[in-house]
Amino acid sequence: MDATEYDLIVLGAGAVGENVADRAVQGGLTAVLVEHELVGGECSYWACMPSKALIRPGQALRAARQVDGAKEAVTGTLDVAAVLARRDSFTHDWNDDSQVRWAEGAGIAVVRGHGKLTAPKEVTVATPDGGEIVLRARHAVTISTGSDAFVPDIEGLRDADPWTSRDATSAKVAPESLVVIGGGVVATEMATAYASFGTTVTLISRGGLLAGLEPFAGEMVAEALREQGVKVLLDTETTRVHRDDDRVTVETGDGGAVTAQEVLVATGRTPRTRDIGLEVVGLTPGDWLETDDTMRVKGFDWLYATGDVNHRALLTHQGKYQARAAGDVIAARAAGKPVSDGPWGTHVATADHEAVPQVTFTDPEVASVGLTLKAATDAGYRVRAVDYEIGYVAGASVYADGYKGTARMVVDEDRKVVLGVTFVGPDVSELLQAATVAVVAQVPLDRLWHAVPAYPTINEVWLRLLETYGRP
Structure with a gap:
């Protein structure tokens, strides 16, 4: 069979794969995307966009109810059919x-x-009509196939036909009751969304909530979920799940049981690398793919991995950041141009190491970037954490009556720069980019004093954090 040649073949046409191909084409190469589902991928159809569309109406309703004068005008509940249509x-x-x-x-x-590696720089695609297309790459193949929901080995869980994140974000109706197994971002976000729909929600986590973030983030989200009517069971193991007709019973290690219409398993992700021909080039199917900072798979000069599959930072925006670096460096290497692969160079994803921003769209939101206090301490930095109650800021009191929120700034005491920032509170996601710039640019604290926040906005929390830390 004759093969069609391109400079770059990208397996997976989600947001990450699209960005790799786009940057390579802008660099003068030819590129092809191979996709067996929907071009645009998980983020567009089953994750970032639909999940936030489900969450936002409830946030808006609660925000109106937190302002005297506005709350009196709110007389109804969410129109769930309209939310789903939006x-x-x-x-x-x-x-x-x-x-x-x-x-x-x-x-x-x-x-x-469905594309699979069938030789170095060769991908064979099984087409929907039963045919095959052979593609060969002159320079590189990039794997951008993403990840799937991980379903743990809990007795009866797989047989109970559980929801995963895809089912939760694409549901056509809201169930009258839902059990969520997990304590991470998907678990807390979907508990937030479905509670706002009037669904009776129980969340079961074997630990706390939002592990890996500052401890107060999970504590505040747990408190808020309970206020929104969610039954939150922490430090609780799920031991067995079984379905009887249209009901699912979830049993816990303490002898308890919860019965609901649906059960959502939100316990992590697993790489989509099982059926893409990795064994042909000596890699193990089902493994995460380890890369260098230019996104090239270690041990190869032609194979790259971007996005979730490399397990560096399972976030769409970080995957797209990696993709921009990868597309640019593939084009540079193909043209024999210099490669800028030093820290913060054009062709690397340095920010994946200690400057990753992320938002958990619960209510309150959790926005963070960089290192937590524990992570910074574990990494050997000499640090100080500075905390401030966001509700004390004038802009916050105007934004919402009784605004509740907390900010933490983690400072490298030797260099006097910010290593990490965490905000918890309504709409704090809009504070995150300033924090990201401070962390990535390693702005000295004495220079941050000259970044004057507008009054009265919640951004004034920056001034309060600096005042709490003290003048340099």
């Missing part, structure tokens, strides 16, 4: 025509079907 508008009813038009308009070829 969600559908963001996914284009799970139609990717517009994404395909964008790719083709950007000069990127799109091949439908």
